[in-house]
Amino acid sequence: MKTTQQLSLFPEIEDIDSKNEIENWGTFKDSLKAPVHRWFTYPAGFSYKAVTHSIQRFGVTSDMIVYDPFMGSGTTNLTCKNLGISSFGVEAHPFVYKIAQAKMNWEINYQEAVFFIKKVEKIFIEKLDEIINKKGFSIENFFPELVIKCYSKNTLEKLYLLKMILETEELSEPVFNFFYVVITALLRDVSSAATGWPYIAPKKLKPTSTDKEVLVEFIKLSYQMLQDIRNIKQSSSENYDKSTHNLFNADSRNTKMFIEDQSVDYVFTSPPYLNNFDYADRTRLELYFWGEAKNWKDISDNFRTKLITSATTQILRGDSRYILLDEFKQECDKITDFIQNSAYQLAQLRKFKGGKKSYDLMIIGYFNDMYKIIKDIYRVLKPNTKALFVLGDSAPYGIHIPTDKLIGEIGVSIGFGNYKMEILRKRGDKWKDNPQRHNIALQESIIILDKQ
Numbered sequence: 001m002k003t004t005q006q007l008s009l010f011p012e013i014e015d016i017d018s019k020n021e022i023e024n025w026g027t028f029k030d031s032l033k034a035p036v037h038r039w040f041t042y043p044a045g046f047s048y049k050a051v052t053h054s055i056q057r058f059g060v061t062s063d064m065i066v067y068d069p070f071m072g073s074g075t076t077n078l079t080c081k082n083l084g085i086s087s088f089g090v091e092a093h094p095f096v097y098k099i100a101q102a103k104m105n106w107e108i109n110y111q112e113a114v115f116f117i118k119k120v121e122k123i124f125i126e127k128l129d130e131i132i133n134k135k136g137f138s139i140e141n142f143f144p145e146l147v148i149k150c151y152s153k154n155t156l157e158k159l160y161l162l163k164m165i166l167e168t169e170e171l172s173e174p175v176f177n178f179f180y181v182v183i184t185a186l187l188r189d190v191s192s193a194a195t196g197w198p199y200i201a202p203k204k205l206k207p208t209s210t211d212k213e214v215l216v217e218f219i220k221l222s223y224q225m226l227q228d229i230r231n232i233k234q235s236s237s238e239n240y241d242k243s244t245h246n247l248f249n250a251d252s253r254n255t256k257m258f259i260e261d262q263s264v265d266y267v268f269t270s271p272p273y274l275n276n277f278d279y280a281d282r283t284r285l286e287l288y289f290w291g292e293a294k295n296w297k298d299i300s301d302n303f304r305t306k307l308i309t310s311a312t313t314q315i316l317r318g319d320s321r322y323i324l325l326d327e328f329k330q331e332c333d334k335i336t337d338f339i340q341n342s343a344y345q346l347a348q349l350r351k352f353k354g355g356k357k358s359y360d361l362m363i364i365g366y367f368n369d370m371y372k373i374i375k376d377i378y379r380v381l382k383p384n385t386k387a388l389f390v391l392g393d394s395a396p397y398g399i400h401i402p403t404d405k406l407i408g409e410i411g412v413s414i415g416f417g418n419y420k421m422e423i424l425r426k427r428g429d430k431w432k433d434n435p436q437r438h439n440i441a442l443q444e445s446i447i448i449l450d451k452q
């Protein structure tokens with residue numbers, strides 16, 4: 001049994017002020033205004049309000065456990081902590097995981113943090129000139145070209161010094177992680193190039209930030225983020241510190257080693273949308289700055305391969321991962337033909353289209369991976385529970401792939417009782433006038449799977 005409703009989401013909750021609010025639930029807009037949530041601008045993130053409303057709507061209480069298999073920057077887990085509800089979170093991208101981990105730690109030693117800020121100030125005043133004027137010192141030796149192009153020499157020298165101080169001071173782990181996020185947040189703020197998401201354009205100047213002074217911004221942001229911790233604690237349920245949160249830098253296709261069967265009461269998540277972001281590439285500036293990757297190969301080997309297939313940049317043609325799994329064909333026979341026909345059409349179109357994008361293989365890889373993850377979610381959920389997915393559909397080369405309905409169908413095929421789809425917003429209008437793009441109306445929705 002399945003039903004589709006438009007904008008009827010969460011009608012039982014009275015304080016939804018408008019349709020506009022629901023339209024933003026699949027985006028990070030609300031979260032950018034909320035303490036701690038806003039520490040890292042993660043455009044792949046969703047609204048903490050969507051998590052709160054759904055938890056209230058489905059009566060999730062403090063004796064239950066919520067799970068987000070695509071934790072990202074931790075919106076679901078942070079919201080749960082705020083409400084005093086325990087959670088699990090799994091994130092495969094090591095850098096994004098670190099951000100979530102830091103946002104979940106509210107017990108950082110305030111004195112230690114303030115001491116570090118003052119130490120940074122002192123070193124900047126006393127040692128900066130000495131370090132950068134040292135014979136043989138050249139900032140170009142420390143970073144890949146992309147980083148060098150995004151900053152003025154002076155700004156990058158100061159960012160380098162901040163990084164050095166963080167890496168050499170002996171700090172407790174929570175304080176280190178906190179300042180790792182402070183400095184990360186500064187990176188796009190003080191760049192002189194257009195480093196906004198999703199694309200970095202090193203040649204394009206961003207006049208608004210040319211005069212931002214690294215030390216001033218660092219001090220300002222550090223205190224603002226310390227204040228955020230105080231604010232979030234004050235606004236939280238009095239039981240927030242009794243809730244437990246187990247976060248894993250791991251692959252949600254198989255969590256058997258660390259999440260037990262039937263141990264979860266509720267899932268709220270948002271998988272990578274098909275053909276939307278290449279999460280490894282989008283974090284290139286941060287990975288290069290921290291020395292966690294030095295080139296495209298590092299990004300591919302150490303980050304891209306860990307993530308589920310959702311972008312053509314991840315595809316190596318000829319890899320057996322891009323053949324539809326036999327188990328998928330057996331269990332999800334109702335949608336197998338649709339997926340294979342779509343892949344066939346995309347393979348035909350690829351022959352004539354510029355760019356020769358591997359959309360044909362991407363969709364097979366995506367549904368193979370989502371199948372494994374939905375099966376794992378089914379395994380960890382207790383009976384009489386729900387799994388909610390915030391999702392967008394897509395239309396590569398103009399072939400509509402209704403990812404939302406297909407995820408619902410996979411769920412029902414592997415054992416969920418039914419699925420329901422609630423539409424959050426129509427999207428993709430900006431492409432209407434672009435002759436290179438399709439004119440298929442896309443949408444963002446929530447799929448609700450019921451485990452009986």
Ligand SMILES: C[S@@+](CC[C@H](N)C(=O)[O-])C[C@H]1O[C@@H](n2cnc3c(N)ncnc32)[C@H](O)[C@@H]1O
Nearest residue numbers: 045046070072073075091092093251252307308
């Ligand atoms: C749409 S984002 C989720 C954002 C999150 N809701 C937030 O508010 O920050 C999807 C996330 O899934 C992660 N991911 C991709 N493949 C994964 C896998 N196999 N296991 C766990 N996480 C994965 C990506 O790195 C990305 O951070």
